Amino acid sequence: MAAIDKPPAPRTGAHTVIGSSIVIDGEISGDEDLVILGTVKGRIGLKESLFVESSGVIEADIETANVEVSGQVTGNISASEKVELKADCKVTGDIRAPRILIADGAIFKGNVDMDVKGAK
Amino acid sequence: MATMDGSTIIGESILINGNLNGDEDLTVRGRVEGTVTLTKTLVVEPTGVVKAEVQVKNCVIAGAVVGNVTASESVEITKEGRMIGDISAPRVIIVDGASFRGRIDMGEFEVREGERPERTLSARAAPRPALTTRRPSPAPAPKAEAAEKASAPRPPEPPVPAALGGAKKKVIVRRK
Numbered sequence: 001m002a003a004i005d006k007p008p009a010p011r012t013g014a015h016t017v018i019g020s021s022i023v024i025d026g027e028i029s030g031d032e033d034l035v036i037l038g039t040v041k042g043r044i045g046l047k048e049s050l051f052v053e054s055s056g057v058i059e060a061d062i063e064t065a066n067v068e069v070s071g072q073v074t075g076n077i078s079a080s081e082k083v084e085l086k087a088d089c090k091v092t093g094d095i096r097a098p099r100i101l102i103a104d105g106a107i108f109k110g111n112v113d114m115d116v117k118g119a120k
Numbered sequence: 121m122a123t124m125d126g127s128t129i130i131g132e133s134i135l136i137n138g139n140l141n142g143d144e145d146l147t148v149r150g151r152v153e154g155t156v157t158l159t160k161t162l163v164v165e166p167t168g169v170v171k172a173e174v175q176v177k178n179c180v181i182a183g184a185v186v187g188n189v190t191a192s193e194s195v196e197i198t199k200e201g202r203m204i205g206d207i208s209a210p211r212v213i214i215v216d217g218a219s220f221r222g223r224i225d226m227g228e229f230e231v232r233e234g235e236r237p238e239r240t241l242s243a244r245a246a247p248r249p250a251l252t253t254r255r256p257s258p259a260p261a262p263k264a265e266a267a268e269k270a271s272a273p274r275p276p277e278p279p280v281p282a283a284l285g286g287a288k289k290k291v292i293v294r295r296k
Contacts, residue, residue: 018128
């Protein structure tokens with residue numbers, strides 16, 4: 001019973017969730033965390049964190065503060081703080097952020113730029 | 121919030137501009153512009169704004185919707201809901217307090233030719249004689265009394281206790 005009190009929601013403070021069967025073709029912008037389990041094509045611009053879960057597929061340019069990728073991303077990522085490529089993720093595109101973490105098992109193809117000035 | 125899978129939430133500060141397709145419920149607390157196509161339910165919460173062509177199974181509007189909504193089952197506009205656009209759905213529910221401007225199409229429905237004329241005839245037959253008999257008896261009587269008092273107010277002699285106008289005029293005469 002105690003386990004039910006802490007529900008499966010893995011991200012605290014994530015108000016926006018794009019579910020696994022959702023396909024968005026266009027632009028997403030906002031000031032809050034965004035969790036993507038579905039597909040997004042176009043552009044994503046956030047002032048907070050973007051979480052691409054393992055079922056998430058993104059074909060978009062991303063501009064956020066933090067990015068955490070467990071799924072697939074095709075497009076350029078520009079983060080003002082941190083980009084984290086988890087194990088089993090697939091990322092194709094250029095990454096620009098002051099801090100970039102690539103875990104063992106991650107598949108990545110593209111350029112990395114950690115120049116702090118260019119991050120913003 | 122509890123179920124991560126099978127429910128999509130667009131948060132308050134989020135703006136989506138483009139096409140949105142899916143096979144699950146969608147809750148909008150932010151803004152969505154473009155088109156929304158779902159095989160399940162779209163819920164527009166009080167903070168939500170949808171400016172889009174919407175095609176869904178069910179639609180619950182508690183926020184603002186500008187655009188045409190086509191639902192295969194139902195559209196409901198709650199008391200906080202505001203909508204401008206056309207609705208096409210077999211079931212349309214508009215609650216007291218909701219604001220809506222647009223057309224509604226609930227599709228084709230059968231009209232039974234035998235029943236309708238009977239109902240209208242019987243409904244017309246009942247109230248009509250009642251109205252004609254009631255109207256002449258009470259209505260002209262007070263009007264005539266009032267007219268008489270207005271034309272000749274000075275003589276205070278005729279005692280009319282029932283009418284308020286008569287009582288007032290009596291007081292005025294005594295003061296003079």
